Amino acid sequence: MIIYRHLLKNKKILLMEVVGKKIKVHGRVQGVGFRQFTVYTAQEYNIQGTVKNLFDGSVECYAKGTKENMEKFIQKLRKGPPSAKVTNIEIEDISPTLIPNGFKIIY
Numbered sequence: 001m002i003i004y005r006h007l008l009k010n011k012k013i014l015l016m017e018v019v020g021k022k023i024k025v026h027g028r029v030q031g032v033g034f035r036q037f038t039v040y041t042a043q044e045y046n047i048q049g050t051v052k053n054l055f056d057g058s059v060e061c062y063a064k065g066t067k068e069n070m071e072k073f074i075q076k077l078r079k080g081p082p083s084a085k086v087t088n089i090e091i092e093d094i095s096p097t098l099i100p101n102g103f104k105i106i107y
Helices: 034-044 067-079
Strands: 002-007 013-028 048-053 058-065 083-096 101-103
Touching: 002 058, 013 067, 034 048, 034 058, 034 067, 058 067, 067 083
Parallel strands: 048 101
Antiparallel strands: 002 013, 013 058, 013 083, 048 058
């Protein structure tokens, strides 16, 4: 967990807790646009990180963002795009400093 300080216009300090997650999504999640869905969802919630297909048929995502946005992001991943069928999701806490800025698909 990292806490960032932001100075607002009225001189108040806003503390934002940034969390890191390793997320593994199981089910029918390859060949259905799941990685692209993950990128769009990450942009929607200001999440940074990476997503890639794994050889076992699952999708792995490393993500960092505010705690509130991360919860919303994970909820969207639990549903996935319309053509996907998520059967299980594994979530592990990791240091957000290990996750790159931006969000990209790893091929």
